[in-house]
Amino acid sequence: MLILHLSDIHFKNGEAGSPMDQDHHVRTVLLRDLRQQCETIGATPDVVLVSGDIAYAGDADEYDFAQKWLEQVCETAGCDTSTIMVIPGNHDVQQTITKKHLVQAIHNDIKATADSKLLPGKLAQLLNDEDSRDWLYRSIENYNDFATQYFCDLLPPDRTTVERRFELNDGSTLCITGLNSAFVSSQNDKERSLYVDPSAQRITHEDGVTHVVMCHHPYNWLANGQQLEDHLNVVSKIQIFGHEHTNRVVLGRDWIRVAASAAHPDRREDGWEPGYNLLELSVDTESNKRTLDIKAHIRVWQNRPTQFVPKMDGAADHFSQSIALEAWTAPQTPSKSDNVAEASPVPDGTVIEEDASMTSLRTLSIRYFKLTFSKKLEIAGSLDLFEEADTKLPDHERFRRVLLRARERDLLDELKAAIDAATPAKLPEQEQ
Numbered sequence: 001m002l003i004l005h006l007s008d009i010h011f012k013n014g015e016a017g018s019p020m021d022q023d024h025h026v027r028t029v030l031l032r033d034l035r036q037q038c039e040t041i042g043a044t045p046d047v048v049l050v051s052g053d054i055a056y057a058g059d060a061d062e063y064d065f066a067q068k069w070l071e072q073v074c075e076t077a078g079c080d081t082s083t084i085m086v087i088p089g090n091h092d093v094q095q096t097i098t099k100k101h102l103v104q105a106i107h108n109d110i111k112a113t114a115d116s117k118l119l120p121g122k123l124a125q126l127l128n129d130e131d132s133r134d135w136l137y138r139s140i141e142n143y144n145d146f147a148t149q150y151f152c153d154l155l156p157p158d159r160t161t162v163e164r165r166f167e168l169n170d171g172s173t174l175c176i177t178g179l180n181s182a183f184v185s186s187q188n189d190k191e192r193s194l195y196v197d198p199s200a201q202r203i204t205h206e207d208g209v210t211h212v213v214m215c216h217h218p219y220n221w222l223a224n225g226q227q228l229e230d231h232l233n234v235v236s237k238i239q240i241f242g243h244e245h246t247n248r249v250v251l252g253r254d255w256i257r258v259a260a261s262a263a264h265p266d267r268r269e270d271g272w273e274p275g276y277n278l279l280e281l282s283v284d285t286e287s288n289k290r291t292l293d294i295k296a297h298i299r300v301w302q303n304r305p306t307q308f309v310p311k312m313d314g315a316a317d318h319f320s321q322s323i324a325l326e327a328w329t330a331p332q333t334p335s336k337s338d339n340v341a342e343a344s345p346v347p348d349g350t351v352i353e354e355d356a357s358m359t360s361l362r363t364l365s366i367r368y369f370k371l372t373f374s375k376k377l378e379i380a381g382s383l384d385l386f387e388e389a390d391t392k393l394p395d396h397e398r399f400r401r402v403l404l405r406a407r408e409r410d411l412l413d414e415l416k417a418a419i420d421a422a423t424p425a426k427l428p429e430q431e432q
Contacts, residue, residue: 001168004034004045004077005277007216007242008262009066010091012056016065023264025306026274027069030263031076033299033308037278041297044078045278046166047176051242051260052089052216054146058139059094063146082362085164086152087178088143089216089242090185090194097139098186106132107184110195111223119224120198127156127197136183141394148396149369151352151362154180155397160199165209165354170283170290171330172208181217192223200228203235208328210283210292212238218259237292237323238279247275247298247311249319256294256321261301274301275308283325290325352404360416361407367419368403376402379418383411 015021038044048070055062074081097103106126113122126132133156137144144153152162162178179196194217203211213236219225221243232239232255239257245266248259261275280295296319298311310317352358368376376399380386385402393401406415 001046001166001174001281002038002041002043003212003277003279003281004048004073004079005051005240005258005260005279006048006073006263007051007260007276008053008089008091008245008264009050009069010053010056010262010264010266011062011065011069013059013061016062022267026264026301029307030274030276031072034073034276035076037297037299038077041278041280043280045083046079047164048074048077048079048084049176049178049214049240050084050086051178051214051240052087052182053091053242053262054086054089055092055143057095058092058142060142060145063142067146067149080363081366082150082359084150084152085162085176085178085214086147086150087162087214087216088140088147088154088180088182090182090189092143093139093182093185094142095139095187100135103135103139104186106135107186107188110184111193116224116227119195120201123195123197124157127160133157139185140182144394145396148400149366151365151400152178153396153400155394156197160197163352168210168281168283170285172210172283172325172328173206174210174212174281175206176212176214177203179213179215181215181222189221191221192225194221195223196228201231203232205235207326208330210325211236212240214240216242218244237325238281238294245269245273246271247273247277247300249296249298249311249313251319251321254323256296256319256323258296258298261298272301275299275311284322288327290328292323292325294321294323295319296321357407357412360412361403364412364416364419365403367423368415369399371419371422375422379415379422382418383414385409385411 054066070084071081110122113119137156147153154160160180164176166174168174179200181194181196184195203213213232218241219229222228237255239255241259244259245262246259247261250257258277260277261273263274263276265272265274276299278297282293284291284293299308300311302309313319380402383406385405390398390401406412
């Protein structure tokens with residue numbers, strides 16, 4: 001399995017894509033290097049992870065540009081846009097909202113809980129309260145509008161993390177979980193001032209499952225970072241972070257931790273060094289022992305001449321780690337992945353079974369969200385996919401449920417036909 005990891009892209013409204021876009025060259029060289037690396041490795045990414053700070057100021061136009069660029073990334077790497085998985089960072093937060101007195105009051109209420117034993121209860125209380133959770137998450141509304149097309153939007157209290165599952169080469173499961181460390185982010189951010197919510201503690205041991213966890217802020221930025229680190233060092237074999245714009249690889253006995261360079265760091269930063277990562281994963285079952293073999297290709301920017309080069313581990317152009325896995329034997333009975341999965345048991349899609357139908361839906365979702373608001377409404381109405389309870393939900397959540405219901409009701413062919421009919425035909429010059 002191959003993971004492409006990007007972070008801290010910081011698309012800035014008014015600059016990205018304009019004649020004054022000084023990062024255009026960096027992005028162009030990144031795409032060329034990515035194509036070459038995938039060819040050298042001999043694989044295309046199974047998942048594209050973006051660990052936050054997609055936008056610069058949480059502006060809707062910044063996400064429009066991000067969507068187009070991520071499509072270029074996938075086209076260059078030879079993978080589908082349905083492989084994209086994102087989480088928010090502090091730059092995905094709209095500061096005009098976090099500056100409001102009520103939001104600051106909720107933030108201060110959390111930060112005043114100095115006793116770490118009381119903190120999980122305080123966070124759970126606020127995320128279960130309709131008014132406080134609405135204000136806590138209102139600052140990432142534009143992020144959610146963007147992330148819904150990838151089924152990576154967040155809606156407390158039931159969906160404060162993102163999860164996807166993939167099959168490894170021995171038939172076992174790789175579970176990737178994205179955490180939200182930005183829901184208390186504001187202009188007042190400093191180390192030890194941010195949080196992840198108690199749902200992170202639900203990541204636990206499962207037979208035949210290897211966990212990867214992605215979080216924008218490293219442990220030292222989180223008030224409950226020590227508890228999170230202690231937990232993830234036990235349950236998560238791969239830990240992925242962004243935010244600090246400095247690439248680091250830490251090899252533990254039972255885990256590997258990768259901190260990303262920024263794809264677009266601020267050029268005023270000391271040691272300005274754009275970068276991205278490719279992680280090769282495979283399970284070795286030699287001698288009846290299972291190990292997770294990891295090759296981390298850390299690609300970093302070089303000046304004069306400008307190009308991406310490998311971060312070296314001694315004489316090696318990648319970092320290697322082999323982590324012992326628990327014994328596991330594939331079940332003899334057919335797995336759910338061999339059949340049509342049961343419908344998601346939770347109306348809001350908190351639990352999503354990954355199967356062929358979900359893969360198709362992910363591809364359709366991106367096309368669906370490109371349609372105008374009125375077209376999306378028209379398709380949902382024509383297939384009778386709206387329910388009365390949807391009227392109180394944000395638009396992105398209403399349409400998310402529409403898509404999941406189409407899958408549950410075996411209407412994906414009808415949904416595809418409706419999207420095809422509503423999609424404007426490309427002009428010849430657009431196809432070239």
